[in-house]
Amino acid sequence: MAQRVFSVILWPGLITAALVAALSFGTLGAVALRAESFSALSRFDWMAVRFTVVQALLSAALSILFAIPAARALARRSFPGRGLLITLLGAPFILPTIVAILGLTAVFGNAGFVSVALSWAGLEPISIYGFHGVVLAHVFFNLPLATRLLLQGWGAIPAERFRLASSLHFGPRDIFRHLELPMLKEIVPGAFTVIFLICTTSFAIALTFGGGPKATTVELAIYEAFRYDFNLGKASLLALIQVAICAVAAAASLKFRVPQMGSGGLHRVVQRFDARNTSARALDMLWVGLISVFLLTPLLAIALRGAPGLLDLPASVWSAALRSILTAIGSAFLAIFMSLALALSALRFRSLEIIGMSSIAASPLVMGTGLYIVLFAVTDPADWALPITALVNAVMSMPFILRALGPALSGAERDYGRLSDSLGLTGFSRVRLVLFPRLRVPMGFSAGLAAALSMGDLGVIALFARPEAATLPLQIYRLMGSYRMDQAMGAALLLLGLSLALFYIFDLWGRRRA
Amino acid sequence: MLELRSIRLTQGNFTLSGDFSIPDGARVAIIGPSGAGKSTLLSLIGGFEAPDAGAMLWDTKDVTQALPHERPISHLFQDNNLFAHMTAAQNVGLGIKPSLRLSKAEQERVSEALSAVGLTGMEVRRPAELSGGQQSRVALARVLVQEKPLILLDEPFSALGPAMRGEMIGLAKEVSEKLGATMLMVTHDIADVDRFADLVIWIEDGQCQPPRDWAEMKADPPEGLKAYIGT
Structure with missing residues (x-):
């Protein structure tokens, strides 16, 4: 069998693949070596396993349940601000978790708007801590994702089908049965699995809203075994359990078609002849209103409560912000370099792409645990807090970057591969003169994504950092812990601004002159 | 002189084979039904595909293993030339x-x-x-x-209108004369062949016929060519 001749550089991609594999699976080895026997697990640890699974199942189910009417409303209504709302649905992806947590606290917390309103009505204030707080935060993050995925599903139903349905005089129930239900059956299992996975590895939410014997996730138990008992054996064992949970979910996701997060089909409104009556319209607008309020209120609360304190933030916040920015930029460059190298080599060896994607099912906290154990053997891991944070976050953002860069890269090779080969444009010249200009737009977007993700990290850094060398999210968490809520809100607003600014600057760089 | 010695390339259940040489400075048209292997032959000569058997020689030097840019060849592709x-x-x-x-x-x-x-x-x-x-x-x-002494053109002007295409083929001919280069062009238009070719390689089902004089071939066409032209 003849083979197409390739003249792209292979070795950086092979090194990257080895590095990613070492981080995803090798750290697991380090963890496995340190793990104690299962008898070391207490009753509380098993409760953590149960809690992790139950809250993730419920969070995924609720996210999808609310997303269905919301996505249907968005799919069949056009109204002013629709595009903006759809863009906003993508925002939680780059929103630092700690910011959302503070926003939710400001609305639903003990002293939040909702509790204040309840006490006026003479009712007990609600608490955001514990099981329902964790679920609430997970729904806040994943309802938008579920809505976008389902909206794409609706957009993928050909408009002709709806025309046919109307000519056959289908009622809303028939449309649901014959058009919408088959689409949902295809999309929901994959979306559910992805959200379940996200909810088992969202350490920051469990750290802030969870805790105690009744609301501890496996990741939180790892952190506590580390931080409070410095029991590496137990932490390692818990890490293995976390990996098992992720592996089961990831295996399930292979079975289902996992929906791709793209921008296709989001902006088309399908003309629906069945939904012209007033009650359907009112119901749709109600859902659009509910989802907007649910998403916007916590962010508005941050802006309102954070703005006054923005100017007199303690110096520790500013130095933490600087550390965060440097880490985020480093992480973005690392992520782009590794993704590009891997994607180039994946043109030749397709299986490399799977390695790059593998971190989607990995827990950053487990990766951190493994790296800690390895580094602990040779040096003080705390010295490496920032580079490790940058590296782990770069690897965690690779699946999303590869999804953006991969198609653009194969496109560039398809269009220009032969021409470049014939002109002797190989190696670095090829990257500089052909691929960079062609990939600029997805590269800018991806770098922004990676920077924002790393900027908001509150996982690995919590394992590694010394108290005096915190990043901004960690510093905010500490301010929260010492009940300095106004300063925490101010710092959260700063973090939100910085994350969005970093994303915007990188994305703008990509689109400039494009 | 470009020489292909018992060259063979298999892709799935398609096999391209040929054994011929082309004299320096010749202008050669490569014609044949679609799917016959015209573009594959050009890819093979260009070094984008490696043959399973046989050898390619340029001026008696074996270039079978050479990378595309190491070959004495410049290209005009169907699209994305710029x-x-x-x-x-x-x-x-x-x-x-x-x-x-x-x-x-x-x-x-x-x-x-x-x-x-x-x-x-x-x-x-x-x-x-x-x-x-x-x-x-x-x-x-x-x-x-x-x-470069060898120019390969893979239907490069097919997106242009007939008059413009004629003009471009004329210009390509001029360029090859200026360089004294050999020119190989895939086309499916007999008018193009009339315009520039002195030799023609007829390909059918992956079999490359050795180049023949175009006037001679027109007078005594192979069966497949008759059907292809539709006379």
């Missing part, structure tokens, strides 16, 4: 140095080549600002500066 993000001058300059770090004299050569194809003063235009015919001219200007 990088959309580069200016006309940069696109031509790539033919001199892929790093695009050109000396003053080399930049002048680029401008001369652009003038030679009728694009005086269009150095800084990008492909999007050029017409289809002008884009073809830029690609031909690059062939001119590449100064």
Whole structure:
């Protein structure tokens, strides 16, 4: 069998693949070596396993349940601000978790708007801590994702089908049965699995809203075994359990078609002849209103409560912000370099792409645990807090970057591969003169994504950092812990601004002159 | 002289085979039904596909294993002959140095080549600002500066109208004469063949016939060619 001749550089991609594999699976080895026997697990640890699974199942189910009417409303209504709302649905992806947590606290917390309103009505204030707080935060993050995925599903139903349905005089129930239900059956299992996975590895939410014997996730138990008992054996064992949970979910996701997060089909409104009556319209607008309020209120609360304190933030916040920015930029460059190298080599060896994607099912906290154990053997891991944070976050953002860069890269090779080969444009010249200009737009977007993700990290850094060398999210968490809520809100607003600014600057760089 | 010695390339259940040589400076048309292997033959000669058996020689030197840019060949592909993000001058300059770090004299050569194809003063235009015919001219200007003794054209002008295509084939012919280069062109239009070819390679079901004189072949066409032309 003849083979197409390739003249792209292979070795950086092979090194990257080895590095990613070492981080995803090798750290697991380090963890496995340190793990104690299962008898070391207490009753509380098993409760953590149960809690992790139950809250993730419920969070995924609720996210999808609310997303269905919301996505249907968005799919069949056009109204002013629709595009903006759809863009906003993508925002939680780059929103630092700690910011959302503070926003939710400001609305639903003990002293939040909702509790204040309840006490006026003479009712007990609600608490955001514990099981329902964790679920609430997970729904806040994943309802938008579920809505976008389902909206794409609706957009993928050909408009002709709806025309046919109307000519056959289908009622809303028939449309649901014959058009919408088959689409949902295809999309929901994959979306559910992805959200379940996200909810088992969202350490920051469990750290802030969870805790105690009744609301501890496996990741939180790892952190506590580390931080409070410095029991590496137990932490390692818990890490293995976390990996098992992720592996089961990831295996399930292979079975289902996992929906791709793209921008296709989001902006088309399908003309629906069945939904012209007033009650359907009112119901749709109600859902659009509910989802907007649910998403916007916590962010508005941050802006309102954070703005006054923005100017007199303690110096520790500013130095933490600087550390965060440097880490985020480093992480973005690392992520782009590794993704590009891997994607180039994946043109030749397709299986490399799977390695790059593998971190989607990995827990950053487990990766951190493994790296800690390895580094602990040779040096003080705390010295490496920032580079490790940058590296782990770069690897965690690779699946999303590869999804953006991969198609653009194969496109560039398809269009220009032969021409470049014939002109002797190989190696670095090829990257500089052909691929960079062609990939600029997805590269800018991806770098922004990676920077924002790393900027908001509150996982690995919590394992590694010394108290005096915190990043901004960690510093905010500490301010929260010492009940300095106004300063925490101010710092959260700063973090939100910085994350969005970093994303915007990188994305703008990509689109400039494009 | 370009020589293909018992060359064979298998892709799935398609096999291309040929054994022939082409004299220096010849203008050769490659014709045959679609799917017969015309473009595959060009890919093989260009070094984008490696043969399973046989050898390719240029001036008695074995180049079977050479990478595309190490071969004495310049290309005009069906499309994407120009990088959309580069200016006309940069696109031509790539033919001199892929790093695009050109000396003053080399930049002048680029401008001369652009003038030679009728694009005086269009150095800084990008492909999007050029017409289809002008884009073809830029690609031909690059062939001119590449100064390779063998030019492969894979239906490069098929997106152009008939009159413009005739003009471009004329220009390509001029370029090859100026360089004294051998020219191989895949086409499916007999009028194109009449316009420029002295030799023709007929391909059917992956079998490459050795090149024959076009006038002679027209007088005594193989069965497949008769059906192809429809006479």
